[in-house]
Amino acid sequence: MDPTPEVLRRAHYWMRFARAFDDRCITMYKQGKIAGGYFSQLGHEAISVGASLALGSADIIAPMHRDVGAYFVRGLTPRRVAAQYYGRAAGPSGGRDANMHGLGDLSIGIVGFVSHLPQSLPVAAGIAHAFKLKREPRVAMTFVGDGSASEGLAHETLNWAGVFQLPIVFIVENNQYAYSTPLARQTRVPDLARRADGYGIPGLIVDGNDFFAVFTAASEAVERARAGGGPTLIECKTMRMRGHAIHDNMAYVPPELIAEWQARDPIIRFEEQMRARGQLDEGALEEMIGQIETDIDDALAFADQAPYPDPATLRFGVYADSAGGGVA
Amino acid sequence: MTWDQGIHKSVTTLHATGVAREMTYLEAVRDALQYEMRRDPRVLVIGEDVGIYGGAFKLTQGLFEEFGGERVIDTPMSEACLIGAAVGMAFMGLRPVVEMQFADFISTGFDTIVQFAATNHYRWGSAVPIVIRAPSGGGLRGGPFHSQNPEAWFAHVPGLKVVAAATPADARGLLISAIRDPNPVIFFEYKFLYRSLRGPVPDGEDGLVPLGSAAIVRRGADLSIITYGAMVSEALAASDTLAAEDWNVEVLDLRTLKPLDTEAVLESVRRTGKALIVHEANLTGGIGGEVAALISQHAFESLDGPITRLAAPDTPVPYTPPLEDAYRPNRQKIAEAARALLKY
Numbered sequence: 027m028d029p030t031p032e033v034l035r036r037a038h039y040w041m042r043f044a045r046a047f048d049d050r051c052i053t054m055y056k057q058g059k060i061a062g063g064y065f066s067q068l069g070h071e072a073i074s075v076g077a078s079l080a081l082g083s084a085d086i087i088a089p090m091h092r093d094v095g096a097y098f099v100r101g102l103t104p105r106r107v108a109a110q111y112y113g114r115a116a117g118p119s120g121g122r123d124a125n126m127h128g129l130g131d132l133s134i135g136i137v138g139f140v141s142h143l144p145q146s147l148p149v150a151a152g153i154a155h156a157f158k159l160k161r162e163p164r165v166a167m168t169f170v171g172d173g174s175a176s177e178g179l180a181h182e183t184l185n186w187a188g189v190f191q192l193p194i195v196f197i198v199e200n201n202q203y204a205y206s207t208p209l210a211r212q213t214r215v216p217d218l219a220r221r222a223d224g225y226g227i228p229g230l231i232v233d234g235n236d237f238f239a240v241f242t243a244a245s246e247a248v249e250r251a252r253a254g255g256g257p258t259l260i261e262c263k264t265m266r267m268r269g270h271a272i273h274d275n276m277a278y279v280p281p282e283l284i285a286e287w288q289a290r291d292p293i294i295r296f297e298e299q300m301r302a303r304g305q306l307d308e309g310a311l312e313e314m315i316g317q318i319e320t321d322i323d324d325a326l327a328f329a330d331q332a333p334y335p336d337p338a339t340l341r342f343g344v345y346a347d348s349a350g351g352g353v354a
Numbered sequence: 355m356t357w358d359q360g361i362h363k364s365v366t367t368l369h370a371t372g373v374a375r376e377m378t379y380l381e382a383v384r385d386a387l388q389y390e391m392r393r394d395p396r397v398l399v400i401g402e403d404v405g406i407y408g409g410a411f412k413l414t415q416g417l418f419e420e421f422g423g424e425r426v427i428d429t430p431m432s433e434a435c436l437i438g439a440a441v442g443m444a445f446m447g448l449r450p451v452v453e454m455q456f457a458d459f460i461s462t463g464f465d466t467i468v469q470f471a472a473t474n475h476y477r478w479g480s481a482v483p484i485v486i487r488a489p490s491g492g493g494l495r496g497g498p499f500h501s502q503n504p505e506a507w508f509a510h511v512p513g514l515k516v517v518a519a520a521t522p523a524d525a526r527g528l529l530i531s532a533i534r535d536p537n538p539v540i541f542f543e544y545k546f547l548y549r550s551l552r553g554p555v556p557d558g559e560d561g562l563v564p565l566g567s568a569a570i571v572r573r574g575a576d577l578s579i580i581t582y583g584a585m586v587s588e589a590l591a592a593s594d595t596l597a598a599e600d601w602n603v604e605v606l607d608l609r610t611l612k613p614l615d616t617e618a619v620l621e622s623v624r625r626t627g628k629a630l631i632v633h634e635a636n637l638t639g640g641i642g643g644e645v646a647a648l649i650s651q652h653a654f655e656s657l658d659g660p661i662t663r664l665a666a667p668d669t670p671v672p673y674t675p676p677l678e679d680a681y682r683p684n685r686q687k688i689a690e691a692a693r694a695l696l697k698y
Contacts (some may be wrong), residue, residue: 086445086446118478118479119477119478119479120479122476122477122478123477123478127477128477128478129478130474130477130478130479130480131478132445132480137442137445138474138477138478138480140469140470140473140477141469142465142469142470145438145465145466145469145470147438148434148435148436148437148438148439148441148442148466149438149439149441149442149445149470150442151435151438151439151442152438152439152440152441152442152443152444152445152446152450153442153443153445153446154442155439155442155443156442156443156445156446156447156448157446159398159424159443159448160446160447160448166442178434179434179435179438179465179466182430182432182434182435183432183435183438185430185432185435186429186430186432186435186439189429189430343475343476343479344475344476344512344513345475345513345515345536345537346475346481346482346483346536346537347535347536347537
């Protein structure tokens, strides 16, 4: 499935944006502007952007912490994302959830995730189930890592989605490491897509650093799901290019593995592919890079100036029908 | 009808209001499901064996025939996925009621409840209107994994509502309210009562019981028995025994464990001066401790005796009748504990 020029433009912009935003956020983290941890998506840009661009505006996505590109593609503004990272009231969680979590906004079709991965999987399956029951031609897409794919819930959800033939696409981000645990310690089956056979659904493997491969596979899976063809599991092979969180120096990763994947950088690769296709406008690229810097400056300045939530609102929103709770 | 069939049926005429019908506890729960499913096409029942088979307790019997396989959904065995999927369905505007075959099995879906469902609204503002029905409690010789009372696990978690229905009328009235509530509700119902307890159940909208409201089920002046669930019947029976001994005992049914009707508890204890808290769940970390702390902090000056808890011991629920009977509080044990406190 060949992406339209508009899709290519958006892909290029958001992959570059996600990369530059990540770099700046690491600086901001080191300056103490971002509390807690920071989880880099370096190297995952083609997956988060490529897969999410395959969705229509009415579809629902349930991404994870290395998918910031997907949040942008879905329409969560960099200002709101930055405000979330800074713990400000203007973020999607109003400072409630940790910086990479709680980026949910159902009005733009995004489900926020919890740390307990892969808890988003059954929720996304339920969303797909609702689409099927309501006869709505919509699709759910969710993400799971190679580590969380070891959890029973990943198996249970794939089984469920297969049984009910739900309109859902599972993206497995096989980035070789779950915190410090290498893939070989997660599973004897290094190709996680093979598991799809056990659920009676299609499973395929794509190069997660190749935007075109991810986008094409995701688009075909979305199309199949929308047409009533049920779920697909897409394993995107990639590499986590920074530590689990930014405090983690990845001393446990062989340097040659990093070098190998550096040579396969998804953004450099995309631009080479675009050049080869005669579709890269070098002048426009410079302009785009400038625009991205401007937009990131704007988002971070916005977040910096945005107010923190009022401590008086601490108890608000525990329940959907009341402001507070507790009597002690 | 097969699993794959089941076109949504149109909303049928609701029961006439103002009528109370005699029914068992189990029938009352079923009636609530049927009533809400007829009233609101978004409501669906989902669980293991709830469809063609009619549920492990035959509680959902008849619903599949009336509403079809798309609103009475048989699922693979996965409590975690059941609950997670219900959350997703709720996000998309449906109103799923999940059946745990036994409350004991809820542990396999615990993470999905306490991490996702409970926190979601607080974290990013999307409500999670689901109900998880948990057939709970002992008395049926079910052994350690079919007799538990795990309500305290959930009462500790912000964002959940926890309901414990003690009578047929409340089972119906509270369940309808739970289904209409915009929050995740863990609905404990008592399988010992399913077929052993009958009572009048108000019809239509008349029977709605709001969440968060306790009920004085017997008025009294000498002592408050504060309890819930299957122990309400036992406490009432004990209060009859005590009445024959000229003791005038009040029985307060909490009905909702979270949010707790703190005012009702305090008002009752302030009147009677004595509090006996009874629950079927084991003692340590149970709801009773919470109620005791509440009374101690806010009604201390009204007390005329030590706040007393009667609960199951801190053991798993045993199987054999002599052991289960020794484990489980009952009317005799309640009367005995009440007597000791009354004479204090």
